Amino acid sequence: MSLSLSATVTARDVEVALDVEDGQTVAVLGPNGSGKSTLLSVVAGILRPDAGRATLDGHTLFDVAAGTWLPPHERGTALLAQDPLLFPHLSVLDNVAFGPRSSGTGRAASREVARAWLDEVEAGDLAGRRPAGLSGGQAQRVAIARALAADPRLLLLDEPMAALDVTVVPAMRQVLRRVLAGRSAVIVTHDVLDALLLADHVVVVEAGRIVEQGPTKDVLARPRSTFGAGIAGLNLARGPVENSAVRTSGGLLVAGLHGDRVVPEGTAAVAVFSPGAVSVHRERPGGSPRNVYPAVVRELEPRGSQVRIRTDEIAADVTVPVVAELDLAPGTEVFLAVKASEVAIYEA
Numbered sequence: 396m397s398l399s400l401s402a403t404v405t406a407r408d409v410e411v412a413l414d415v416e417d418g419q420t421v422a423v424l425g426p427n428g429s430g431k432s433t434l435l436s437v438v439a440g441i442l443r444p445d446a447g448r449a450t451l452d453g454h455t456l457f458d459v460a461a462g463t464w465l466p467p468h469e470r471g472t473a474l475l476a477q478d479p480l481l482f483p484h485l486s487v488l489d490n491v492a493f494g495p496r497s498s499g500t501g502r503a504a505s506r507e508v509a510r511a512w513l514d515e516v517e518a519g520d521l522a523g524r525r526p527a528g529l530s531g532g533q534a535q536r537v538a539i540a541r542a543l544a545a546d547p548r549l550l551l552l553d554e555p556m557a558a559l560d561v562t563v564v565p566a567m568r569q570v571l572r573r574v575l576a577g578r579s580a581v582i583v584t585h586d587v588l589d590a591l592l593l594a595d596h597v598v599v600v601e602a603g604r605i606v607e608q609g610p611t612k613d614v615l616a617r618p619r620s621t622f623g624a625g626i627a628g629l630n631l632a633r634g635p636v637e638n639s640a641v642r643t644s645g646g647l648l649v650a651g652l653h654g655d656r657v658v659p660e661g662t663a664a665v666a667v668f669s670p671g672a673v674s675v676h677r678e679r680p681g682g683s684p685r686n687v688y689p690a691v692v693r694e695l696e697p698r699g700s701q702v703r704i705r706t707d708e709i710a711a712d713v714t715v716p717v718v719a720e721l722d723l724a725p726g727t728e729v730f731l732a733v734k735a736s737e738v739a740i741y742e743a
């Protein structure tokens with residue numbers, strides 16, 4: 396299920412070319428207004444480009460020069476947006492069964508397909524409910540099941556977790572990690588963790604142009620674009636799993652959320668978290684966050700409205716007023732805290 400696309404949308408000054416190979420998940424990253432959603436809309440068939448062509452598995456989705464244009468429902472793509480957009484008058488089960496029903500599958504068989512996909516996204520118990528009674532996270536799971544039940548050749552996800560409560564994002568990411576494995580998909584995201592955990596390949600869009608692309612690890616390790624540089628620098632703690640947490644060579648024990656498969660004790664693993672998830676304190680913070688580390692500030696690096704605080708093992712992003720209030724400078728002794736729910740642990 397491979398996609399090959401080139402498209403120009405003149406009014407939005409967007410000109411992009413993208414290839415998705417069979418079974419590959421591509422993450423599209425970029426600042427606000429850079430053209431990420433425009434790209435997805437063109438693939439999904441809800442926006443007509445002024446020039447270009449696209450093929451999915453050899454089928455032409457559109458070819459402006461030849462005057463070819465397939466409507467969205469004939470493309471074999473499924474688009475999952477921030478808003479789950481479920482049919483309010485249908486039960487959860489019938490929402491998910493809608494795709495197979497519309498492609499001619501019988502009622503009972505469609506419901507069977509729907510049940511299987513609801514189980515896959517851990518929402519089987521919601522089958523009889525109406526969308527109005529669901530939480531944001533539940534509704535989005537149902538929307539994922541509905542998109543997959545239509546058996547799309549290519550799954551398009553437009554910031555599928557942006558509207559969710561932060562507490563349900565890690566669990567949703569695990570669901571996506573499972574359903575996207577080996578599937579051809581394009582996911583638009585602001586979050587570098589999504590790219591790292593969900594995508595094989597990353598495309599960075601800036602001002603309507605693709606400025607960088609390549610295997611996820613390469614782009615994040617050696618970013619060449621401004622945006623790429625901005626998103627790099629995730630905290631990555633490596634080491635064996637000890638008491639479900641990752642023990643680093645520097646001795647830190649980093650607790651976090653495991654993927655769909657709990658990484659066994661002693662196995663080499665990585666704990667990933669963004670510098671923005673790290674809070675900086677002068678006194679040991681109260682409450683009982685599991686991940687609190689004494690550290691010494693080594694470097695302060697201005698990054699727009701934020702400042703990246705570098706210590707020996709962990710980087711934290713804080714605002715300028717926080718730097719002033721805590722009087723942070725190289726040599727300052729601090730405590731760094733990061734909630735376990737903000738840390739993703741997976742096998743190295």
Ligand SMILES: Nc1ncnc2c1ncn2[C@@H]1O[C@H](COP(=O)(O)OP(=O)(O)OP(=O)(O)O)[C@@H](O)[C@H]1O
Nearest residue numbers: 406407408409425426427428429430431432433434
């Ligand atoms: N419906 C629209 N009509 C006209 N111009 C639009 C429309 N939607 C977006 N644009 C413009 O097209 C450009 C690309 O926007 P697009 O929504 O694709 O960016 P994005 O990268 O998805 O942004 P965000 O991260 O904010 O969602 C921007 O200049 C935007 O102002």
